[in-house]
Amino acid sequence: MTDPRIHEAAAAAGLPPLFQLQARIAEVYRERCASAFQGYLDATLEAGRAWTEAVKPAAPAQALGDAVTYWTDFAQRSVLFWDTLRQRGNNWLAHEAAGKPPLLAFAWEMVADARRFARPVNYALVRVAAPPGVAIDAEKRPYVIIDPRAGHGPGIGGFKPDSEVGMALRAGHPVYVVIFFPEPVPGQTLADVAQAEAAFLRLVRERHPTRGKPVIVGNCQGGWAAMLVGALDPDCAGPIVVNGAPMSYWAGNDAENPMRYAGGMLGGSWTALLASDFGGGVFDGAYLVDNFEYLNPANTWFGKSYNLFAKIDTEPPRYLDFERWWGGYFLMNREEIRWIVDNLFVGNRLAAGAAEWAAGQAFDLRAIRSPIILFASLGDNITPPQQAFNWVADLYPTTEDVKANGQVIVGLMHESIGHLGIFVSAGVARREHAQIVDLLDYIEHLPPGLYGMKVVEERVDGVVRYDAELREVQVEDLQTLQKYARKDEVPFAAVDRVSELNTAAYETLVHPLLAWIPPEVGAVSRALHPLRAQRWALSDLNPALAPLGPLADLVKGHRVRRDETGAWAATERWNAAGIMAGLDFYRQMRDAAVENLFYTVYGAMSVVAPRTEEAAVAAALSAEEAPALRDALGRIAEGGFTDAAVRAGLLVARRGRKERRLSHFKRIRALVGDDVGLLAMSADEAAQVVRRQSAIVEHAPESAMAALPALLRTAEERRRLLDILDRLSAELDLEPDQRAMIPQFRDLLGPSPEAVPAPEAAPARRKAG
Template identity: 45%
Template sequence: MPKQSTIPTIPTFADAFAYSIDAWQRAVLFLDVMRERGAQYEEHRASTAPNVLNFEAELVRDGRTLARPVNYALVRIVPPEGVAIDPSKRPFVVVDPRAGHGPGIGGFKADSEIGVAMKAGHPCYFIGFLPDPVPGQTIEDIAHAEALFLETVITRHPDADGKPCVIGNCQAGWAVMIVAALRPELFGPIIIAGAPLSYWAGVKGQNPMRYSGGLLGGSWLTALTGDLGAGVFDGAWLVQNFESQNPANTLWSKQYNLYSKIDTEAERYLGFERWWGGHVTLNAEEMQFIVDELFIGNKLAAGEIRTSDGTAVDLRNIHSPIVVFCSKGDNITPPQQALDWILDLYDSVEEIRAYGQTIVYTVHETIGHLGIFVSAGVARKEHDEFASNIDLIDVLPPGLYEAVLTPVDSVADGRDLVAGEWLMRCERRTLDDIRALGGNDIGDDRRFATAAKLSEINLALYRAYLQPAVKAAVTPPMALAMRNLHPLRVQYALFGPDNPFMAWTSALAEHVREHREPATPDNPFVAFQENLSRQVIDGLEAWRRTAECFSEQTFHAIYGAPALQAALGIDPNAGQQPRKAAKSLLHQELVEARITELRSRMAEGGTCEGLATALIFVGLARGGPDERGFEAVRRLRLAHPAAKQLNLAAFKAVMREQYFMLLIDENAALAALPKLLPEDIDERRAAFTALREVLEASGALTGLADERLQRVAVLFRLDSEPPFAINAGKAGRNRAAS
């Protein structure tokens, strides 16, 4: 076969003419989209309660009417036509981030967090906010309001099989975790997506955003920005900070992608810009708390944040399962910032279990920060699986797990037990698996602790010497004028309806659409255009990498200096992390008391407790539970009226108790198993058949799991009547049946 020629096509006059017509038409259409974007921005800005929800919503509770008023509100999502909601299923509550943008990103598309939850039959609620804060509101006031909202949702669903599942996106993630630590009784499973809970964490050579506070000298600049806003912090500065992390996309790719695909890309572009340009404001006090306590201070995971009444916010108080969703492609909240709070709180998985916590995480390989919330592919995969299997997550034994998703096409056994296109399996992990993702060493943590100390000093100096003069000079009208002149707002206004030079674009664009003549893909000038674009992107990427490298080296040089560390009270020779959650002797005493109680109750209960013990004992020999086994349990419950009396909360309590009993004394728990089983041989055989059916839903048992099942079969004594008839045991079984 002759080798194909690689000689480039020589452009002709016809090529140049066709491309010039195409380029001119694209420019006109591009300007018209910019005009639409400006008009959309002004319309969104004029709205009383702007949002980008793709679903109809009805107001349930207005935070402005509370005793401690806030600009937040709880709304119920009205199910679209054709979507059936099961009143027995737990409600989902999506909390959107207040990080400079307006609300609605969790319900931005039909394939979204809200969409997949309703698809799974769950009632859905949304906690959003108005563009401007209530004067004087604080982060603590918002936490109080969100707790009241959850109380309202729980009251509206008395027959739900579990407390609400709460989703916190990005900055809403840490806010939800604070509320859950203060009011754990209000929460079912918690899903935090792209949430920075450990802001210092990251990998050297990557994640430069964490250095920005130290390079600016700390949070005094946050205070100055709030004072220049007359007590209001403009969220557009936060959006600009996000954009600065990816200059290639901000300065070129986003607009070029629209220009090069102008015939198909306009609708998607305008939809996203409606949210991206929906800038909101915060009270200066709110933003100061976020920067001082969470970002530069990194105090949340260390348990150093306290409420106004002195209550410590300890994430170990959370009783509900915590699902952490993050991505290696996220340069805003990398996996280390999403997961390293676990390392700050716990020394081992055994300690996680001692607190009764269940933590499940999943790490996407490529998706970016915004894709975690808005990508339809992520919604149909990760969010869909979490929504469909939230009850499985709720009954997992305490510990650390990674959610592993496998295409259902590769599943050989129990495919009828898998609801969606993916099989979710929760595999057991240790803290070493979190450490393997990379992170700080002790020296890095000392550098950040030094930056935090310097920030406190600079902030105190600013408040003492400069703040009074700035506050006296800035009036509210001046602050409003400065907000309107923010570069991000100006770019919308330049192409908006108030610009008379944009009036001609609409009519001309309509004419262009009627006479559109796109250049062919093989036009050499189109190839030249693409090559030029790649060169621009490569140049901007090189600039970004250089700037990030310089920032990191500067941060390490300044805050790694032993003299500065010593001057600020940071021991440069200390062998411990400067921020580590304190241990509680009282908690250890409570754990020991609980162990004593469980030891005394190992022989109490009935068939349900016995089956739970056997199921956990055999299941521990496998890599981790998956949705097939739980679906088999659910179907058994539906098929047996007596089992249906045991609701999800009671089933979860039984599973946890039997799991802890096995951890405390496996031999004693197994020795007590025969006393929990029915005396009738036929009932025992039926119970063992059900046990085997659940265990084999994920495939045939092999190795240690099969050996354990055979050991359990002996304890079931299937070939003879049990040599015991204990009245206390019967009483325990009667209690369990009731």
């Protein structure tokens, strides 16, 4: 977990593995403490320099005027600040009284209410109405967006006009959102929820029999929910977009992802069961929100409020809109939170194929045949990129395995945005989500493989334009995200075993004593939760706040604003920066201590009592073992014009640049899309053609080229293909090696009889190397 020299020195000294591990843990802790202290010094020194540069000598009258103006502004800001918190409380009460409806920025209508299903759950499917000026194209595939049920209510995917919902609507797609209600149906399970969401998907498919299956977009917890639906009903699932979703729960890096240690430090899933029992059999989503708040005390305890206070003239509308969603806490059944914690947070069983939705029936992510887009951010400390991507390596250990299974996986990485920004940032919506929507129109025509996606920004005539660039990568490239080649995930298996023991003891000894707690007691305890209490206590329910509204109106009419360049304003910023730096220092020291304790305890367990059984991770398939690949290689000389055109295009593409632009795909479709024939097929048929021909070109390129005449049995078909290649050569910026292939095609497909008999299939030859 640190400089390899420490490990080497310990090993050279002949220390046993446990002592070597302890030496490494101690060194990491020392480095983290030193880094935290240095960060605190740097932040405070920078704040001091900014204050020194801002404060200039002033005449007494000027200094007095600055002080009077500042403190008048300070008093007015204080009134407006507390009035904003009062409005937040009133909004919270109104939202609660309305039943906490989804906070979509668009009109919507109910399509299906799963509370009326044979196996009822508190979910529903709604269709979003297109805003004025936006036309929906009936030929375009629909979108189904699944928002996270992780403490908050639905609506985050359509929180603003510039959002996932907004981008899909502007592109002309029908859009549906899977919503949920505050109270779970008694007895519902995660399996029931997945079955209901699969039923929603089938309903959308029936309502829109378009060329392509519905696109599923899952945000955070909704991301793994979307994957579960795709595995449960792959025949109805189209491309799946997974935004900021934790799929490999043990993954992460030290000093970056403190949330992954929570299960171990709490002793496993028994604490979630305890909270559910005190809640009268239901789990309060406010506890999950508390976990998020815990991650960044500087923002929770000071930064968020100070930002409102400092920008009180402009910030309240944005603050109140966000707080309406952030303060809406939803509930789960005891069975639901237990399944989530046991199978995902602690057990990490999803990628291993051990997360069961019924006895003996596990979710198999390999059953998903649709393309998958993964969107994560390096600035996300809730769902780090390792948790978003590592499941790919668990499921498909080699790149060859991804291709042999005909799977297309695209990964998109943001450099800095935080977890919530992935869903709510208007800039991310216009940049990343808009490009994702664009790419989904072409994704079934990509050859199988793993791709890295990058959004390229260009300025043309003063107008900013975005383009998506794809580059094929290897599964092994995912190791660049890891500091320790995933060896730091080993202790989490010990957490799983400890959790099983603690949970069994809790269920046997404690749960029977708490089962008598009635739902009414749980409702009272939820009302008194600090996150709720701070809202209803600062509302019109509090008679002490009655004067705030009229006083705030008076202040707005007589506003005095401070001099931002004055000494008092600079001093305020200096003090605020110092408080933030101190709280950040506390967070870093706290997280370092927690991480140190985690590895000290569970790392030792892993060394002393190593796990004997391994997770049931699927093994890589060789080319000879993959049925689809064997079938493709046995049909090199079979097919028609579309197969030949796709094969020729792939043969040319493999000699070109590794990076491919979305604008390049659009240009090719505009030039020859109608002539190739893929657009006349269903999305599944088109994807099957591309998969088959890409497998042939990947593994037997020479045979693929030689067999082209067998696929084009008439002179007319050969002329059509050569015409397509000539048009592409004339209009596209091809590499020299690609242009050199055009004469080869012309020699191979030159004058021929009007009808060409189909020869026997040539034996497939594997690609060299």
